[in-house]
Each structure stands twice: as C-alpha cells, then as structure tokens.
Amino acid sequence: xxxxxxxxxxxxxxxxxxxxxxxxxxxxxxxxxxxxxxxxxxxxxxxxxxxxxxxxxxxxxxxxxxxxxxxxxxxxxxxxxxxxxxxxxxxxxxxxxxxxxxxxxxxxxxxxxxxxxxxxxxxxxxxxxxxxxxxxxxxxxxxxxxxxxxxxxxxxxxxxxxxxxxxxxxxxxxxxxxxxxxxxxxxxxxxxxxxxxxxxxxxxxxxxxxxxxxxxxxxxxxxxxxxxxxxxxxxxxxxxxxxxxxxxxxxxxxxxxxxxxxx
Numbered sequence: 001x002x003x004x005x006x007x008x009x010x011x012x013x014x015x016x017x018x019x020x021x022x023x024x025x026x027x028x029x030x031x032x033x034x035x036x037x038x039x040x041x042x043x044x045x046x047x048x049x050x051x052x053x054x055x056x057x058x059x060x061x062x063x064x065x066x067x068x069x070x071x072x073x074x075x076x077x078x079x080x081x082x083x084x085x086x087x088x089x090x091x092x093x094x095x096x097x098x099x100x101x102x103x104x105x106x107x108x109x110x111x112x113x114x115x116x117x118x119x120x121x122x123x124x125x126x127x128x129x130x131x132x133x134x135x136x137x138x139x140x141x142x143x144x145x146x147x148x149x150x151x152x153x154x155x156x157x158x159x160x161x162x163x164x165x166x167x168x169x170x171x172x173x174x175x176x177x178x179x180x181x182x183x184x185x186x187x188x189x190x191x192x193x194x195x196x197x198x199x200x201x202x203x204x205x206x207x208x209x210x211x212x213x214x215x216x217x218x219x220x221x222x223x224x225x226x227x228x229x230x231x232x233x234x235x236x237x238x239x240x241x242x243x244x245x246x247x248x249x250x251x252x253x254x255x256x257x258x259x260x261x262x263x
Contacts, residue, residue: 013068037074043126045071047177047185051081054110055160057229061085067258074126075118077086085110087144099242105145107206112138128262129179133172134191136254140167148216160205163220168197169252185260192254198234200224202244210242222239 051065085108102198114136116127123130142165149158178186202220204213217240220222225232230253240246 004192017090019055033253040126041076043071043074044262045128046129047079047187047262049081049185049187049258051083051256052086052259053255053257058085067260069116069128069260071127075120075123075125077116077118077132079114079116081110081112082241084108085140085142087165089141099140107142108140108142110138110140116175125179128177128185131176132176133174136169136171136173136194138167138254141165141263145198153170159208159216161220162203162205163200164201165224166199167252169194169254171252171254173254179262183262185258185262187256187258187260189254189256193255194252196234196250196252198246198248200238200240200246204244213242217248221246221255 002106010246019142024068047067047069049067049069054065057063063083063085065083065085067079068085069077069079071081072210087108089251113135116129116132118132118133135204144163145160146163147160148160171192173181173192175187175189175191179186180186202217208216221235221240225235234248234250235246238248
C-alpha cells in the first residue's frame, strides 16, 4: 500500500503541474485572435493516422489501430484512436503436465483519446505540427480461447480456457509531430507515464483439481509477462486467485509511433 500511495501522490503532483501548464497555454492563446489570421484559415486541420509501433510489437495482423486528430485552435487538438488488437500467439508454458494443442480464437479492441496542447513558445507552426503535451485515456480488451492437453494419472485429458484481459490507463504524454511536404505526418508519443488498472480473468470449461488449475494459471501468467511489455513489473509478486482472477493497479506507460496524412 505504501508504494501505491506514493504512486498516486506522484501522479497527482504531475497532474497538477501539467494542468497549470495547460491553463497557462490556454490563457496566452486567448490573446491571439486566430479567427482573423488568414494563414490559420488556410491551414490543414485534420490528420488521419495508422499506429506503426503496435503493429511492430504484436504483428500487423494482430494490431490494426487507426486514428483521427482534429485541430481546435492554433495550439490545441483532440484525437481518437480505435481498432483491433489481439493476444500474441501462445506457444508453450513451462510445465510438464500441460501442452497447448489449439489456439482456438482470439479477439480484442483498443479505444484511446487524448487532448493535446501544442506549446506556442516552442513551436513556430500551428497545430498539429510541433511539440505537445496533454492528458490521455486508453482502454485495451483482449480475449482468447485455448485448448490444453494434460495428464491425469495414466489418462490424457484436455481443458479449454477463456482468458480475458482488460487494461485501463490514464496519464499525461509528451510528444512531437512532424509534418513533411505539408501532408505526411510522423507522430511520436515519446513519454506517456500514467496509472494502469489491470483486470485478468480465466475461465475453465470443465472441473479440474486445484493443483492442476494452479499449474495452468501459473503458466498463463508466465506467458503474459513474456508477451506483453512491462507485465513482468505489473504482475511482480501478484498471483492469480483460485477463481482465475487477478486485479491490480500499477504504473502505466504510453509510447507510440503514427504515420498519417494531414488535410
């Protein structure tokens, strides 16, 4: 609890600081009458984008996220991202009793939003070009069904599992968006600390003894820590309970690379 309290105190301090910065930016922006600026009137105020970093980490067929950014004023914008995500392919677990026989199905989705403040004192250009800060919220839902072969005495049996994993993350980000040839955008979310809320649930389609279930749950936890960046830290010293549930709050992080079109 002590570490959790420190985490929330640190996040609260960072939130207040960034809120003060954002309000200062907004106040200074009010002095500028952008409605009468012809350059602003002819500026491109929309970006559609594709998340490259997620596809590189999880595979282009497992992670397909598109986004849209709308510029609200010369130094503010709002963006939303959504699309398909999926569990990475499960290969094996570290136990002599179980063997994965089928990756039956996988599904999932991502929704995230952010509100960006493009720093007027650091940028020569209007949004969406330049350095920005702002709050973000991200939600990921993963679901997978698997069939496992296991030994029960001298007999070979199988059990099916349905694994669901939800991640809610709230935080603040620092990024930079390049605009090349007036149209091509390269958006880099470089720093995105936050608080993550993690909810893992595993269901079994048949009754198995407590020891067998514990082995399988431990193996699934191993796979999550291997396949998802940062989960070894999130799940450190955490155990999935006998009902197949694990809920925890820990540090969250956001790092992304987008390629898009400015229009």
